[in-house]
Amino acid sequence: MGLEKSILRLPRGLRDFPPEEMAKFSYVENKIRRVLELYGYQEVRTPIFERFDLFALRSGEEIRSRMFVFSTDEGEMALRPEVTAPIARMVATGKLDLSKKPLKIYYIGPCYRYDEPQAGRYREFWQAGVELIGSPYPEADAEVIRLATRVLEELGLEGYVLRIGDMAVIRAFLTQEGVPEEAVNRIIGPLDVLTSSLDKLRMYREKLSEANSGRPLGPDKLSDLIRRCDEIRRLKEEELLKMDAGESLIPKAYEGLLEPDPRVYRLKELYEEGSFDEICDVLDKKAEELVVLTKLRWAYYGVEYGPGQTYKMPEEVFDKLMELMSISGPGDEALPALEKLLGRSGQVGQALSRFEEALKALSWFGVEGFTVDMSIVRGLEYYTGTVFEIDFPFLGAQKQVCGGGRYDKLVEEFGGPSLPAVGFAFGVDRLVLALERSGKVPPARPRCDVYVIPISEEVLDYAIRASEQLRSSGLRTEVSLSRRKLREELSIADKLGARLAIIIGPREAEEGKLTVRDLETREQVSLPLKEAIRHVKAALAGGKT
């Protein structure tokens, strides 16, 4: 009787790593270690779980449902969803030698999130990250970004997209416009959702207007498009109903902007009959409505940011913020645009100059070809300055392999000294995926180079002693533990990928020799141990790779 199948089943989103798979991971991890140590970073390790509150401190109670939480007699614990907070805890509690400031540390280890798995997303995933703690200067930001691109280069991965933004600029702008500090995070999050929705709508629009015939979208995309439009329609109609009932806070004067448009119900038909122009028109309208709706809500309902506290954003501020977030392009285009929009004075000007310096420092490190993108707002609230992301577009939905930025307040918020910091994390699984998809996985190394075959039991003694000698001289050697027949052993040696077999029978034992057989050429010679070792080394060095 076998065991109940269900107890053997791996929990959802977890994976085993057989040797072939593990080899790819080790390859990536080793590359990462080598690059980071080249820059003087040292590896650390933190526990796999910590107090739940440590992770909730910054991200809020809401993330409970996205983590693995369990209770113990010491209170609630959570499997770590990321490693920045534990590192900050380590620093804040004085575990690191601050006289070596800036601290340069890195980690590679598993993290856990209670999410629905899909391609490139698992409940247990590996992160490799860097934290540079104690330098407030732009060259620190630049070095950290350089580390990330250097790892990708060393892995031979091409076609990545590096986008850089700056939270300090955005925060300074909002503060200058009179937005309360605590409200800033409440604004940035939803704004990110808004801009990414607009991006999607714009993308569909482009695809439709480029192709005049055929099916440019595919069923998945089409249904997403319809869903998004319908979502906007729903929001809009809710508001109109409220207006009719006199319950809306938005003045009736805006009613015209929110007028219903029956075409949303016919999007599928329109698509099937090829009326793409019509759909584009609907998309334009919907995008505009979404902006107006959000703007009006924020202006008249306000944004809640604490118990009983709301901030009502003036429409001009909203417009300017949208404009700021939409700035994107190469540095020599984006920076002038930023200056034009924000000016050079006050905190905003300072933040902008700081951002420029970071980008300039990046060029000293030889990093080119990035995009300035003010809309990248990393989900986590603790970022205070430069933020960046690296994507491989060919990975599809889970294309982001790296994300990071500056977090100058975190250590202090954990009760430690005031230490500015900048860091990032790689998704190791996704790096492996990217490597596979671009055919850059190095060929697997065979289990051993030399396979020793004792022909009979009497020579086991001699064969094993000889194997030990081979190993002592650095040769990766297996000695057969299977007592099989010679021809089967040869077949196995071949399958294992060994380059050479060493055959040992009574003859060899008697003469004190080893018969070395080249498994490719099938040539063989009998030599005394020392010479055999030399011969093997020459063969291994001489052959391919």
Place this chain on the structure above:
RNA sequence: GCCGGGGUGGUGUAGUGGUCAGCACGGGGGCCUGUGGAGCCCCAGGCCCGGGUUCAAUUCCCGGCCCCGGCCCCA
């Protein structure tokens, strides 16, 4: 939460409303006694679960579970 595509020995697969569900690799055993890296022979092992349709379901239908993708969200 939503939308697709799938579940056949350990792995990869073929196939069928009704005989014994086929093949490859892998596993176990045998012939073969130091290179015949092969070959041959034998053995073990499978239609995800539950309902329905039917004389008969692994096959058709429905539901569930699971896996794989995509959307949302995130890293």
